[in-house]
Amino acid sequence: MSYFDVASTAPLHPVARQALNAALDEGWADPARLYRSGRQARMLLDAARETVAEVLGARPDEISFTASGTQAVQLGMLGAVAGRRRTGRHLVHSAVEHSSVLHTAERYAAEGGEVSAVAVDRHGLVAAEEFAAAVRPDTALAVLQSANHEVGTVQPVTEVAAAIGGVPLLVDAAQSVGRLPVPSGWSLLTASAHKWGGPAGVGVLAVRKGVRYVSPLPADERESGRAPGYVNVPAIVAAAASLRAVRAEAERENSRLHALVERIRTQVPRLVPEVEVVGDPVRRLPHLVTFSCLYVDGEVLLGELDKAGFAVSSGSSCTSSTLTPSHVLAAMGVLTEGNVRVSLPYGVAESDVDRFLAVLPEVVAGVRAPLGLDLAAPAAARETLVIDALGKRCPLPVIELAKRIGEVEPGGTVAVLSDDEAARLDVPAWCEMRGQEYLGERAAAEYGRDRGSAYLVRRVG
Amino acid sequence: MSYFDVASTAPLHPVARQALNAALDEGWADPARLYRSGRQARMLLDAARETVAEVLGARPDEISFTASGTQAVQLGMLGAVAGRRRTGRHLVHSAVEHSSVLHTAERYAAEGGEVSAVAVDRHGLVAAEEFAAAVRPDTALAVLQSANHEVGTVQPVTEVAAAIGGVPLLVDAAQSVGRLPVPSGWSLLTASAHKWGGPAGVGVLAVRKGVRYVSPLPADERESGRAPGYVNVPAIVAAAASLRAVRAEAERENSRLHALVERIRTQVPRLVPEVEVVGDPVRRLPHLVTFSCLYVDGEVLLGELDKAGFAVSSGSSCTSSTLTPSHVLAAMGVLTEGNVRVSLPYGVAESDVDRFLAVLPEVVAGVRAPLGLDLAAPAAARETLVIDALGKRCPLPVIELAKRIGEVEPGGTVAVLSDDEAARLDVPAWCEMRGQEYLGERAAAEYGRDRGSAYLVRRVG
Numbered sequence: 032m033s034y035f036d037v038a039s040t041a042p043l044h045p046v047a048r049q050a051l052n053a054a055l056d057e058g059w060a061d062p063a064r065l066y067r068s069g070r071q072a073r074m075l076l077d078a079a080r081e082t083v084a085e086v087l088g089a090r091p092d093e094i095s096f097t098a099s100g101t102q103a104v105q106l107g108m109l110g111a112v113a114g115r116r117r118t119g120r121h122l123v124h125s126a127v128e129h130s131s132v133l134h135t136a137e138r139y140a141a142e143g144g145e146v147s148a149v150a151v152d153r154h155g156l157v158a159a160e161e162f163a164a165a166v167r168p169d170t171a172l173a174v175l176q177s178a179n180h181e182v183g184t185v186q187p188v189t190e191v192a193a194a195i196g197g198v199p200l201l202v203d204a205a206q207s208v209g210r211l212p213v214p215s216g217w218s219l220l221t222a223s224a225h226k227w228g229g230p231a232g233v234g235v236l237a238v239r240k241g242v243r244y245v246s247p248l249p250a251d252e253r254e255s256g257r258a259p260g261y262v263n264v265p266a267i268v269a270a271a272a273s274l275r276a277v278r279a280e281a282e283r284e285n286s287r288l289h290a291l292v293e294r295i296r297t298q299v300p301r302l303v304p305e306v307e308v309v310g311d312p313v314r315r316l317p318h319l320v321t322f323s324c325l326y327v328d329g330e331v332l333l334g335e336l337d338k339a340g341f342a343v344s345s346g347s348s349c350t351s352s353t354l355t356p357s358h359v360l361a362a363m364g365v366l367t368e369g370n371v372r373v374s375l376p377y378g379v380a381e382s383d384v385d386r387f388l389a390v391l392p393e394v395v396a397g398v399r400a401p402l403g404l405d406l407a408a409p410a411a412a413r414e415t416l417v418i419d420a421l422g423k424r425c426p427l428p429v430i431e432l433a434k435r436i437g438e439v440e441p442g443g444t445v446a447v448l449s450d451d452e453a454a455r456l457d458v459p460a461w462c463e464m465r466g467q468e469y470l471g472e473r474a475a476a477e478y479g480r481d482r483g484s485a486y487l488v489r490r491v492g
Numbered sequence: 493m494s495y496f497d498v499a500s501t502a503p504l505h506p507v508a509r510q511a512l513n514a515a516l517d518e519g520w521a522d523p524a525r526l527y528r529s530g531r532q533a534r535m536l537l538d539a540a541r542e543t544v545a546e547v548l549g550a551r552p553d554e555i556s557f558t559a560s561g562t563q564a565v566q567l568g569m570l571g572a573v574a575g576r577r578r579t580g581r582h583l584v585h586s587a588v589e590h591s592s593v594l595h596t597a598e599r600y601a602a603e604g605g606e607v608s609a610v611a612v613d614r615h616g617l618v619a620a621e622e623f624a625a626a627v628r629p630d631t632a633l634a635v636l637q638s639a640n641h642e643v644g645t646v647q648p649v650t651e652v653a654a655a656i657g658g659v660p661l662l663v664d665a666a667q668s669v670g671r672l673p674v675p676s677g678w679s680l681l682t683a684s685a686h687k688w689g690g691p692a693g694v695g696v697l698a699v700r701k702g703v704r705y706v707s708p709l710p711a712d713e714r715e716s717g718r719a720p721g722y723v724n725v726p727a728i729v730a731a732a733a734s735l736r737a738v739r740a741e742a743e744r745e746n747s748r749l750h751a752l753v754e755r756i757r758t759q760v761p762r763l764v765p766e767v768e769v770v771g772d773p774v775r776r777l778p779h780l781v782t783f784s785c786l787y788v789d790g791e792v793l794l795g796e797l798d799k800a801g802f803a804v805s806s807g808s809s810c811t812s813s814t815l816t817p818s819h820v821l822a823a824m825g826v827l828t829e830g831n832v833r834v835s836l837p838y839g840v841a842e843s844d845v846d847r848f849l850a851v852l853p854e855v856v857a858g859v860r861a862p863l864g865l866d867l868a869a870p871a872a873a874r875e876t877l878v879i880d881a882l883g884k885r886c887p888l889p890v891i892e893l894a895k896r897i898g899e900v901e902p903g904g905t906v907a908v909l910s911d912d913e914a915a916r917l918d919v920p921a922w923c924e925m926r927g928q929e930y931l932g933e934r935a936a937a938e939y940g941r942d943r944g945s946a947y948l949v950r951r952v953g
Contacts, residue, residue: 032528039522040722048516055509055691061500065794066803067493098559098693099721105710131712131720138710223722230516231724232559232693249566249599251592259592260560261501261684263692266727333526342527 100223114243119169182310192216327369561684580630643771653677788830
C-alpha cells in the first residue's frame, strides 16, 4: 500500500516513536507534582516547549500545547476575539480555510459576531490587498492559513499581516509547520503534530506576548490557562522530537518531493482525459497536488485507487466521510467532482509515484467506462510539449527547439522555458526563419517553474 | 522510588503500552478515511468504544472519547446545561467535586447560571436527601463524583440519582472507573484513562440516549459532534485495553490494597502524634487514604518524603502547584495543614507500604523539630487497642480480650470487633466478673470494618 495522504495524517516518524517510548518511561508522571518523577516530567515538557518555540520563531512562554490542531484553532480564535471584544466583533478569514476555522466562525456569528470571508483566485490564492480591504475598524481578528490543505497553495501571510496593520492575525499553519519556514507576521499561530509525523493528541497554540487573549473555557491552570486538562507529556516530547527531525530533513526532502509532485502535475493531464490540476503551480506546498476528473464519482475513484494500492484523499479533508463538495474547490471556482488529493510522505519512493501515474489512467477509464462517453485524448497530448531549457545559455534553447519540435503533430504547441534573455529575441527569429508560428511569451510560473519565461511556438509544418 | 500517587496519574499499564505500540502500527491512519488503513483504524476505534461501553454499562453510541477527563467534565456539564436551557439555569454539585467541576460551575455562574453546592459531612460524604433538597424545578443538571479524589470517600450516587428524580445527573467517575463497578443512575458520566493505567490524552464522556445535549463548541463531526479534533486512535485503543485489564485484576488487587490502606489508616495515628486520618473509613476507595499532620507545612513534608523515596501528593489534586488549602478538606471541616494523600498503584509491594510507615514518624518529627513543640504521644497509643475477632465464634472474642487487655495501660481502652451476636452479652458479662469497665457498643464501621460491632472496654486494673 502506497500511502499518499500525509495531509490527513503523517505516519509516525521513527524519531517520534523512539521519543514516545522513552518519555513513557521517563516522563509519565504529572508535571505539576513536586516529587522527583514529576519534576522530571516537567523538565521534559519544558525542553519540548523550547524546541517547538525555536522552530516556530516564538518564545517558550508563548507556546501552549493543546489536544489537537482543531482545538488550537477553536481556542485561538475564540480567545482572541474575546480578548478584543472592546474593539469590535468582526472576524475576517479567507474562503478556503480549514473547516475548523469555518465552524468556529459560524459559532461566532451565531453568538452575534460578524464574519467576512475573503475570496480567492482560481488557484486558491488570497490577494493581500483584497484581504486588507475586508478589515474594518471593528475587526477583532483575521485568520489565514499558511498553505491550503486541499490544493497546497501557499498564502501570502507576511504580506497580509503587513497590509492589515494592527489587527491580530491568526495563522493556521497545520499544513506547513515542519515542512516550510514559519512565515513572519502572525499574532497567533496554530499547528498539529500528527501532520508533521508526531503523534496524535498534540496541537500547538502560540500567542504572541502582548496579544490580548481571554480563554473561552472554564479556568484551568495548565498550559498558561489556555488549554485545559492533564498535560500529555510523552506525546508532547515525541511531537517536539519529530518536529526537530523533520525540519532537519526538510530541505533535502522538499526538493525531491517538489520534483515528484511536478511530475504528477505535468503527467496527469497528459495521461488522463478531461482532468484539471488545481492549486497554484508555483506558490505551492512541495508535497501536495490535487486534480479533478470530469464525469467521475470521487468516492468510487478513491475506492478503485485503494484496490490498486493507493491511499489518497478527496475533497475537503474534514468532510470526506460525507463527501459533500469541497468548499475550497467551490471557492476557487474549479471542478469539484472526481477530486483526488495526493500528499506524499517524507521518504516516499519515486517508483511508487511512477506506479501511481501508470495505474491512474486505467483506473479513471474503468470508473468512466459504464458512462459510455467518447472522450477526447488527454488535453495535454493535444497541446504542449514543454522543453525545459532553464539554466542553459543561448543558443542551446533554440537548438533544443529545433531538435524536438518534430515530437508534436502539426498544429501542436511547444513551450520553451528559458531564463536567458537572448531567447526572447532568438525564438521568434528562429520561427520566422523556419516558417513556424511564434505564439508569444508567458511566465514560466504557468508551467510550475519559479523563474524565467515560456516562449510558445506552434508547429506549422 | 515508591510511587504512591496513582490518584494523580497511574503508571502506564503494561497492556496499555503493548496495545499502544500495536495500534501505532495498525491504527495510525485517519479513521474518517475510506482506504484500507483508514478503515482498519476505524475498526480498532469501534472495538475500543465497545470495550469501554461494556465496562461503563453503556451503549457504544453513548460513548465519546475526549482529550482528557477535564475536557469530558467541561463538555459534559456545559453541553448538558445547554441542552436543558428551557428547563432552567440552575446547577447543583457537591462541595467536594474536582476543580474541573467547580471551575466549570464558576464559568456557568459568570454567564448567568445559578449554582448550589451541597455540603458534606466530616467524612466528605454527601447525604442523598440533602442533595435532593438542593434540586429545584429549574435545575438543569446535578453533578456528583463517584468517589472523592482527595480523601477517597465513595459517594451515594445511586441513592442521589433516585432522590433527584428526573434531573440529569453527571457522575465524575475519574477516580473509580476501572477499580469499582460503575454506579447506576447516571445520565452523563466522565472518566480519564490515565487514572486507570491508560495513556494520557484520553477522556471519556458518556451521554445516555435521550439526555438532551447541545455541544458548547463549534461544530465538528468527530465523536458524535461532542469532542472536536482528530481522533487519537492509538491512545484510545491503549486506554480500552488497559481498562479491560485493570477490571480483570480489580477484585484481587482491591482487597489487597484495601488491607494495605487499612494498615495505614490504623497505624499512622499510632505512630505519629497529632495526626488526623480523614475520609470515610468504610465507604472508601480501596487504594486511597489521606491524613493531615498538625504543625506541618505540606510542601516541606512532601519534599522530605520525596527525599526518603516516596512520591505522594498533598491537598487538592489540581492546585498542588499553588498549595492553597484544599477546598475538599475545608468543606469537610477537617484539618487542612500538613496534608498527605497516599494512593497505591496496582501491584504495589506490601514491603513498600511498611517502609513508608517505618519512615513517616521520623520524617514528620524532623519537619516539626525546629518548632520546639512538646507533643503528646500519638493519640491512638493513649486510646484504643483494637482486637479484630471478626469471624470468630464465642468464646474466642472474650478469650482474646482476656489475653490482651494487659497490653494497654490502666485507663486505656480495648475495642473488641466481633460479628458473633453472643459477644454482645459475653463482653459486658466478662467485665462485671473481672472488675473491668464496659463502655458500650459501636458500629465496627468506625474501625473501618464492613460488618460487626465494636465492644469497648476500659482497663481498670
